[in-house]
Amino acid sequence: QSPVVESGGGLVQTGGSLRLSCVVSGSNFEDYAIGWFRQGPGKEREAVLCISTSGRITTDEDSARGRFTISRDNVKNTVFLQMNNLKPDDTAVYYCAVLRQGYCAMFRYEYDYWGQGTQVTVSP
Secondary structure: OOOEEEEOOEEEEOOOOEEEEEEEOOOOHHHOEEEEEEEOOOOOOEEEEEEOOOOOEEEOOHHHOOOEEEEEEOOOOEEEEEEOOOOHHHOEEEEEEEEOOOOOOOOHHHOOEEOOOEEEEEEO
C-alpha cells in the first residue's frame, strides 16, 4: 500500500467547495514538505500548493490563489486542501506528494512519494 493516500474528491457544481485530505503513513511526517498537484484531461500534471514544515505556503498556480488553501496536522499526519468557488477548469485528478525535506519545491520530479490521486469533477 502506498504511504500516501488521498481522499475527499467527488462531483460538485460550479461555485461549490471540496476538502481533500492526504494521509501519510510512517514517521517523520513533520520533517517533510507536502505538495498538491493536479492533472486535468489532456494536460500536464501541475503544482497547485505546497506547505513546508514551518507552515509556509507556496503556490505556482494563479487560478488557485484566493480560492484554495492548504494546511497540515502533524498529529494526524494529514494535509488538507480546501477548495472554494470551484470552476469547471478545476476538474482534474488531484495528487498529494511528499518531499523529504523541510522546504517546498514546485517541480514534480523533486518529490519522493505520490498518492494514487482523487478525482475532482466540477460541473457547469
